Amino acid sequence: MTVIVPRLVEVRQNVLKRNDLLARALRERFARAGVYVVSLVSSPGAGKTALLEQLLTTLRARYRVAALVGDLATDNDAERLARSQAPVKQITTGTVCHLDAEMVERALEDWDLDALDVLFIENVGNLVCPASYDLGESLRCVLMSVTEGEDKPRKYPTIFHGADLAVLTKIDLADAVEFDRGAALASIQAVRPGMPVVTASARRPNGTAEVLAFLEGRIAGMRAPA
């Protein structure tokens, strides 16, 4: 029985190494095509799809945007996001708990990257496993809803450590759940010192303004709007 564990570790390292190579190739393709790629990771139900729906709808006025959305089952999210009129494709993973670079590559096969400015990739809802898989993205956003508890970054450090931006979602519910913003920020900074943090509410008018401003700053830094 002790033979199994070293083999599993070895095979897992091969899979991760292969993923890193594919992700590097994707990142180069995105850069050549001038596409800014934003991935979203979080617990199930933290509000990735609600945020994405608003971002797609707003950004569509100024950029050529599209999205890939991951889930174990159902294409509910793709259907919901299609209301934004942006091109959206569902990646259904079956029992796999994360997206990997190969799934992204396959989903992009029939898309022309040169016709895009911004691509969003919504991962499977999972605060653990997606942390290990680079998808070639320009920016990784980790979402954390105010209803989840302020200590989540300390309890799931790997995914916060690997992110570039934290978004505190459902901020409209902060009072109802007695959200302690100071404690949440301290928990984020303990795990990933210096990470920028913005807030969002998909239910308030202009509730995603902080996220939009952040993303537009980064997109502008990479390329001029089309």
Place this chain on the structure above:
Amino acid sequence: MTVIVPRLVEVRQNVLKRNDLLARALRERFARAGVYVVSLVSSPGAGKTALLEQLLTTLRARYRVAALVGDLATDNDAERLARSQAPVKQITTGTVCHLDAEMVERALEDWDLDALDVLFIENVGNLVCPASYDLGESLRCVLMSVTEGEDKPRKYPTIFHGADLAVLTKIDLADAVEFDRGAALASIQAVRPGMPVVTASARRPNGTAEVLAFLEGRIAGMRAPA
């Protein structure tokens, strides 16, 4: 590169087979000692620890209760649950996204099962990976907070399919998030027809009464109180 995938599947099957054997042995040990074992699975932040704190505090008056709590990092939960005065042990998994039977077995090494009536096992917050690992429990409860969205069972079917009881948590927030109870129940029944569903609020007086009544019925079915 195509060699890697079949090997990974094979190794993963070996690991799962080994886990099933260990879980079967655990289940036999629990039965011999007359311990009723309840595991809790959910997304991060669905309220496993808050529910468990109340269950331990209330059940302690009538049963000899204890808990094992899993997290990637920190022993916050064990500290919090220790307020209930029940014996609690933290299992820290590092980067592993679920508990397995071997972790449970190891955590129990210095505990006398004959001195217990009820054991709770709180899994790592993850709606995907814990589904594959039997822990030898008598009852698997899946928690789903009203803030997560009604479609979670359809999106994460495996974990709901393998559970014995669904608990709708944070029911006090149902109005604030416009929770559609009918849609949530339909989603659960679509994935796991006939599964009992109860509601809970860790913030309301007697907010865990439905869960307590359900568990006490099951415990009584197994053995008379000590």
